[in-house]
Amino acid sequence: MLPDTIKLTCGSWSAEILPHTGANTVRLTWENTDVLRPLGDLAELAENPFLHGSPILLPANRTDGAAFVFDGRRCLLPLNEPKLRNNLHGMLWSLPFSVLETAETSASLFYENRGDAYPFPFRLTVTVRLDGEGYHRAFEVENTGETDMPLTFALHTTFPESGYVQVPLAEAHRRNERLIPTHYGPLNETEKKVAAGFDPRGTALVGYFRSGGHTARIGDWLYTVSGNFDHWIVYNGGGNAGFICVEPQAGRVNGLNDGGFIRLAPGAAERFETAITRSAL
Numbered sequence: 175m176l177p178d179t180i181k182l183t184c185g186s187w188s189a190e191i192l193p194h195t196g197a198n199t200v201r202l203t204w205e206n207t208d209v210l211r212p213l214g215d216l217a218e219l220a221e222n223p224f225l226h227g228s229p230i231l232l233p234a235n236r237t238d239g240a241a242f243v244f245d246g247r248r249c250l251l252p253l254n255e256p257k258l259r260n261n262l263h264g265m266l267w268s269l270p271f272s273v274l275e276t277a278e279t280s281a282s283l284f285y286e287n288r289g290d291a292y293p294f295p296f297r298l299t300v301t302v303r304l305d306g307e308g309y310h311r312a313f314e315v316e317n318t319g320e321t322d323m324p325l326t327f328a329l330h331t332t333f334p335e336s337g338y339v340q341v342p343l344a345e346a347h348r349r350n351e352r353l354i355p356t357h358y359g360p361l362n363e364t365e366k367k368v369a370a371g372f373d374p375r376g377t378a379l380v381g382y383f384r385s386g387g388h389t390a391r392i393g394d395w396l397y398t399v400s401g402n403f404d405h406w407i408v409y410n411g412g413g414n415a416g417f418i419c420v421e422p423q424a425g426r427v428n429g430l431n432d433g434g435f436i437r438l439a440p441g442a443a444e445r446f447e448t449a450i451t452r453s454a455l
Contacts, residue, residue: 176200176216184279184304195219196267197283197300200227202309202450209309209395209450211332211417224330225417229267230300230313232292234328235382235407235427237261238354242430244324249293249430258352263330266291271300279304286318294323296438308451316443324435325444326425328407335416336393340371341406344386347427355382355427368408378413382427390420391453397422400447402436422448 179200180191190201200213213219213226223229233251240253240261251261269291274282280303287296294317301312317323346365347355361369364377369386383406389398390406399422407421424446426434436444 176213180273180276180281182279182281182302182304185306187304187309189302189304189309191281191283191302193273193283194270195223196229196269197271197285197302198227198229198267199302199309199311202227204308204452208334211334223267224263225332225411225419228311228329228331229263230298231263231328231330231423232266232298232315232326233261233264233430234326234423234425235263236353238352238428238431242324244430245322251293260352260354264292266298267330274299294321295319296323296325308449310449311447313446314443315438315446317438317440320440322440323438324430325438326423326429326435327444327446328421328423329448330407330419330421331397332417332419333392333395335375335410335418337373337375338371339368339374339390339392339408339418339420341368341383341390341408341420342385342387343369343383343406343408345384347382347384347405349382349427358384374410374413374418376413377410379408379410379418381409382407382423385422388422392418392420394453396449396451396453398449398451400445402444402446 182189186205188203202209240251255262271283271285282301284299297316299314303310345358348359349355385404403422403424405423410418429435
């Protein structure tokens with residue numbers, strides 16, 4: 175187990191959470207089988223922080239030019255994808271969370287943003303819980319500022335590659351050469367296979383999609399998310415990398431620039447929920 179890790183257990187399930195690195199669940203197992211792509215050591219996380227566990231993305235995915243205008247105010251984000259001139263995934267995934275409480279089967283953590291992680295103040299509370307059915311998380315984003323704030327939110331959830339994936343995709347969000355979406359279009363033949371369910375091994379998968387439902391199946395696991403996640407991102411590193419990312423997202427990629435976001439009034443909160451359980455199939 176890594177240093178400063180919170181470990182939860184319940185029956186056949188166990189989870190390990192890193193409070194100091196975005197409250198990321200870097201290991202999830204059922205009967206000692208890895209459900210999420212496991213993290214071996216912190217060097218692996220430094221090499222690619224998005225391909226282990228389920229890091230929190232706020233704002234979600236890419237923001238064109240690492241800037242946006244909201245209610246007449248120009249806001250800047252770190253330009254951390256300089257070759258494409260974008261902000262990628264925000265920075266909440268890298269920041270230390272404070273621990274509210276822990277128990278054998280559950281933990282609650284929070285991050286209080288005063289401008290270091292995002293140009294608008296908010297409080298994010300994360301609750302992780304194991305039970306006999308599986309792994310459950312809840313995320314509550316509360317606007318602690320005095321003005322409205324725009325919100326996009328995603329979970330870059332990475333599973334070990336298996337012989338089956340099915341994600342309920344409705345239509346594709348087509349992208350330009352800088353990976354900024356331009357328009358929605360119909361699914362191509364490979365994307366239709368993802369929506370219907372198929373063996374993805376050896377097939378490159380990458381894309382942004384409007385959601386056609388809220389439960390995906392990855393091998394033996396069901397990934398169920400709350401209805402306010404309205405998009406899915408799918409990525410598998412070219413098809414031979416040994417993993418597949420199935421990412422629920424609330425708001426569009428580059429939504430801060432095109433209006434595809436949730437607007438939170440002062441004092442209002444948005445709650446997101448997810449669960450990973452065993453498939454009955």
